[in-house]
Amino acid sequence: MKFATTVELKLSNGKYIPALGLGTIPSGDASDVKDQVITAIKAGYRHIDTAWFYGSEKYIGEALKEVFQQGIIKREDLFITTKVWPSFWHSPEKSLDISLKDLGLDYVDLFLQHWPVALHGDQNGQPAVPKNEDGSLKYDDDPVHGTKFIDTYHKLEDILENTTKTKSIGISNYSIPKLKQLLPKIKKHRPVVNQIELHPQLPQRDLVDYCESRGIVIVAYSPVGGPGAPVLEVPLIKELATKYDVSPNEIAEAYHILNGRVALSRSSNLSRIKTITRLPRITEDELEQLYQVGVKDPKRYTCDPWGYGLGFKYWKGDTLSTEFD
Numbered sequence: 001m002k003f004a005t006t007v008e009l010k011l012s013n014g015k016y017i018p019a020l021g022l023g024t025i026p027s028g029d030a031s032d033v034k035d036q037v038i039t040a041i042k043a044g045y046r047h048i049d050t051a052w053f054y055g056s057e058k059y060i061g062e063a064l065k066e067v068f069q070q071g072i073i074k075r076e077d078l079f080i081t082t083k084v085w086p087s088f089w090h091s092p093e094k095s096l097d098i099s100l101k102d103l104g105l106d107y108v109d110l111f112l113q114h115w116p117v118a119l120h121g122d123q124n125g126q127p128a129v130p131k132n133e134d135g136s137l138k139y140d141d142d143p144v145h146g147t148k149f150i151d152t153y154h155k156l157e158d159i160l161e162n163t164t165k166t167k168s169i170g171i172s173n174y175s176i177p178k179l180k181q182l183l184p185k186i187k188k189h190r191p192v193v194n195q196i197e198l199h200p201q202l203p204q205r206d207l208v209d210y211c212e213s214r215g216i217v218i219v220a221y222s223p224v225g226g227p228g229a230p231v232l233e234v235p236l237i238k239e240l241a242t243k244y245d246v247s248p249n250e251i252a253e254a255y256h257i258l259n260g261r262v263a264l265s266r267s268s269n270l271s272r273i274k275t276i277t278r279l280p281r282i283t284e285d286e287l288e289q290l291y292q293v294g295v296k297d298p299k300r301y302t303c304d305p306w307g308y309g310l311g312f313k314y315w316k317g318d319t320l321s322t323e324f325d
C-alpha cells in the first residue's frame with residue numbers, strides 16, 4: 001500500500017507541498033511537541049504545520065536542530081508552514097521573524113495569514129486574544145465589512161517579494177465572502193493554499209470548488225474533528241477502515257489526499273503518529289459517500305469567536321455573519 005507521506009501536490013507557483021502534514025497544536029505541555037516532530041520525521045512525514053499562536057515553535061526548533069544534527073533529514077527536504085495571528089495583523093514580518101528565530105530556521109516554506117481578521121494586539125501581538133470589558137473580542141476593524149485583513153495580505157506579498165524568509169504565501173480560514181473581498185485586491189502573489197476545517201462531517205463543496213477553480217490548494221485541518229476525534233465515529237469511516245484494513249484515521253486522511261487536498265493530522269500519542277501514514281485506495285464512489293455524510297448532517301467542530309462574521313456555514317454562535325448578502 002502506498003504511504004500518504006510520499007504524496008506531494010503542486011502549488012500554483014510551481015512548488016510542491018507534501019499531502020500529509022503533522023499538526024502541532026499542543027494537547028497539553030507544549031514541550032511534548034518536540035518528540036512528536038522527531039517521531040513524525042523518522043516515520044516519513046515531510047510537512048510540519050505550526051503557528052506563532054500555538055506556542056510550540058520553540059520545541060519544534062529543538063526537534064529540527066536534533067534531526068539536522070543527527071543527519072536524519074536536511075532542511076530542504078522538509079516543508080514547514082507558520083502563520084501570523086490576527087492580533088499581529090499589523091506586523092506580519094515581525095511575527096515571522098519571531099517564528100523563524102524559535103524554529104531556528106532562515107526561511108519557512110509557507111507563511112499563512114491565520115484568519116482574515118484584525119484583533120487589537122500591541123506591537124508584539126499581545127494579548128493574542130484581546131477582550132473588551134464585557135468579554136467580547138476587541139477588534140481593530142469590523143470583522144464583517146472591515147478591510148484591514150487585506151492590508152495584512154499585502155504585507156505577506158511584500159515579504160515574499162522583498163525577502164527570502166518564505167518560499168510561498170497563503171491564507172487560512174477564508175470563507176467565500178472573504179475571498180471575494182481579497183482576490184480582486186491582490187497586488188501580484190495569489191495565495192497558494194487556503195487552510196480550513198474540512199472532513200466528511202463538514203460539507204463545504206462550494207468553498208472547496210471556489211478555491212480549487214482559482215488554483216488555491218485546500219489544506220484540511222481537523223481531519224478527525226480535533227480533540228476526541230468525533231469524525232471517527234462516523235459508521236462509514238469505520239466500515240471503510242475494516243474493508244481496507246487500515247485505521248479510521250487513514251480513511252479520514254485519504255478522504256482529502258485522494259481528492260487532491262492536504263490533510264493535517266495531530267497526535268500526542270507517538271505510536272499513533274507512526275501508524276497513520278498509509279493511503280488506502282478508496283474508490284471515487286466511496287469518496288462521494290463520505291462527502292454525503294456531512295450533507296445529511298453537517299457539523300463544524302472549531303467555532304472560535306474570531307471566526308464570527310466571516311460568512312462560514314454551520315458556525316455555532318456566529319450571529320454577525322447574517323449581515324452578509
Ligand SMILES: NC(=O)c1ccc[n+]([C@@H]2O[C@H](COP(=O)([O-])OP(=O)(O)OC[C@H]3O[C@@H](n4cnc5c(N)ncnc54)[C@H](OP(=O)(O)O)[C@@H]3O)[C@@H](O)[C@H]2O)c1
Pocket residue numbers: 022023024025027049050114172173195196220221222223224225226227228229232249264265266267268269272302
Ligand atoms: N488554521 C487553523 O485555524 C487551524 C485550526 C485547527 C488546526 N490547525 C492545524 O491542523 C492541525 C490538525 O488539527 P487538529 O489538531 O484539530 O487535528 P485532528 O487530527 O483532527 O485531531 C487531533 C485530536 O484527535 C485525537 N485523535 C486522533 N486520532 C484518534 C483516535 N484514533 N482515537 C482517539 N483520539 C484520536 C488526538 O488525540 P491524541 O493526542 O490522543 O492522539 C487529538 O486530540 C493542528 O495541529 C494545526 O496544526 C489549524
